[in-house]
Amino acid sequence: MVGLTLNCTSNNTSQPEVVPSSVGTCFILFMAPYTSLQFIRSTMKPQSLSYLQQWIRFNNWGSVVFLLLLVFLEVTESRFLVKTLPGLPGDLPFTLETGYIGVGEYDEVQLFYYFVESEGNPKDDPLMLWLTGGPGCSGLSGLLYEIGPFTINYVNSTVENVMLEINPHSWTKAANIIFLDQPAGSGFSYAKTPEAYITNDTLSTVQIYEFLMKWLVDHPTFLKNPLYIGADSYSGLVVPMIVLEIYNGNEVGEGPQINIKGYVIGNPLADTNGAYNSRIPFAHRMALLSDAIYNSTKETCHGEYLNVDPNNTLCIHDLQVVDKFLERICMPHILEPVCDTSNALKFHLFKRDLRSLEKTSADVPRLQKQCWYHSIGCSSG
Numbered sequence: 001m002v003g004l005t006l007n008c009t010s011n012n013t014s015q016p017e018v019v020p021s022s023v024g025t026c027f028i029l030f031m032a033p034y035t036s037l038q039f040i041r042s043t044m045k046p047q048s049l050s051y052l053q054q055w056i057r058f059n060n061w062g063s064v065v066f067l068l069l070l071v072f073l074e075v076t077e078s079r080f081l082v083k084t085l086p087g088l089p090g091d092l093p094f095t096l097e098t099g100y101i102g103v104g105e106y107d108e109v110q111l112f113y114y115f116v117e118s119e120g121n122p123k124d125d126p127l128m129l130w131l132t133g134g135p136g137c138s139g140l141s142g143l144l145y146e147i148g149p150f151t152i153n154y155v156n157s158t159v160e161n162v163m164l165e166i167n168p169h170s171w172t173k174a175a176n177i178i179f180l181d182q183p184a185g186s187g188f189s190y191a192k193t194p195e196a197y198i199t200n201d202t203l204s205t206v207q208i209y210e211f212l213m214k215w216l217v218d219h220p221t222f223l224k225n226p227l228y229i230g231a232d233s234y235s236g237l238v239v240p241m242i243v244l245e246i247y248n249g250n251e252v253g254e255g256p257q258i259n260i261k262g263y264v265i266g267n268p269l270a271d272t273n274g275a276y277n278s279r280i281p282f283a284h285r286m287a288l289l290s291d292a293i294y295n296s297t298k299e300t301c302h303g304e305y306l307n308v309d310p311n312n313t314l315c316i317h318d319l320q321v322v323d324k325f326l327e328r329i330c331m332p333h334i335l336e337p338v339c340d341t342s343n344a345l346k347f348h349l350f351k352r353d354l355r356s357l358e359k360t361s362a363d364v365p366r367l368q369k370q371c372w373y374h375s376i377g378c379s380s381g
Contacts, residue, residue: 079218085150087157088164094119094149094172101218103210108196111211112188114143114179115219116172126261127176127225129212133233133269135204138187139179146232147171148179176222177230178215182208205241212246213255223256229263236268267332276306280322286334289325297322 079099083091095117100110118125132142144151149172153165171177181187183199191197199207216223229246231239246260269275284294301308301315308315330336 085164087153087162088150088166093166095122096149101211101214103207103214104196106192108192109184109207110190110192111184111207112181112190113211113215114139114148116143116149116177116179118174118176119149119170119172120174122176123221123225125175125225126228127178127222128171128228128230128264129178129180129208131180131182131208131229131231131235131238133231133235134186135201135234136183136186138181140181140187142232143179147177147230175228176225180208180211182211201238201241205238205245208238208242209245209249212242212258213249216256216258224259226261227259228261230265231263232266232268234269236265236270239263239265239268273306277304280305283322283326283329288329288334289322293318293321293325 079097082096082098085092085096097115097117098113099115100112103109103111130139130142130147132139142148147170149167149170150164151167153163156163181189183189183204184191184197227246229239229242240263243260243263246258249255250257250260280289280294280297283289284291289297297305297315297318300312300318305319308319310316328338330338
């Protein structure tokens with residue numbers, strides 16, 4: 001992935017300049033022209049305004065670079081309306097808002113969001129809060145690669161010049177969607193103290209609920225819209241907790257009454273052992289493994305493919321055979337082609353195990369070690 005910077009002249013004609021940036025997992029740095037942004041409202045500490053001015057740079061040609069990344073601003077709440085994006089010609093055909101909302105006792109955690117209004121009927125269409133998996137993936141991943149209104153135009157893009165295109169299948173055709181970077185440290189969300197970066201699923205639930213209440217207070221026109229919480233992958237653990245928090249808050253009259261209607265989770269993490277141990281039977285049912293290989297693996301491993309006895313050499317051997325047969329299969333979606341990774345980081349570099357499996361055996365194959373991650377593409381590994 002690369003970061004995008006846009007250097008535009010004062011008359012708003014521009015030539016995007018794309019430069020590589022150091023990126024973390026599911027993290028992309030976007031920069032956009034100041035002239036394409038309408039500053040709506042901000043409530044900042046006094047010294048924050050001076051920081052904002054430092055982000056705006058004029059050179060001898062009157063050009064300006066304005067960063068959407070406001071990580072170093074001590075912003076309590078801010079909203080920006082994005083009119084154009086580098087790599088996408090003309091004005092955006094939809095409403096895109098970005099901003100920060102502080103959560104915690106002292107707003108020590110600043111959560112960054114992307115909000116896309118429905119292209120249908122924003123006043124009546126459902127409102128969805130979308131959480132990308134991980135844990136720790138930016139909401140930009142869901143916006144760009146899954147359900148958002150634009151995506152990368154791979155056909156016309158190069159490493160030096162990334163182009164975007166409209167996604168005709170975007171969920172924003174019929175829903176208002178908030179894409180949230182959470183927890184702190186994901187995407188553009190940050191914490192003001194080192195201690196505030198320490199989190200867990202329970203604390204994340206409380207922070208997301210607080211974010212949602214504050215966002216709705218700040219956007220009262222959406223208070224009556226039907227609300228759905230959506231997520232995938234690891235966030236499948238958190239979403240039911242958030243929904244319960246909303247119902248409990250409504251019951252005791254905490255904050256605004258939220259019109260929660262349900263939740264949507266895709267390939268969610270719920271039961272780690274069950275999910276891992278279902279992969280080989282699934283591959284067999286999908287005709288990716290022969291009866292002979294499947295039956296042998298099932299017998300030698302006794303149906304346990306995650307917590308394997310390091311002394312069970314027959315099981316480990318069968319798992320290595322399974323892994324060999326599946327190494328060219330796109331694990332997140334078996335019907336999708338395996339992507340060419342000649343110009344990208346290898347797939348295994350993006351893996352993050354929920355638990356350490358090294359103590360089991362260094363020879364346990366890749367299939368067993370597959371982690372719950374949010375994939376932005378497939379690779380042969």
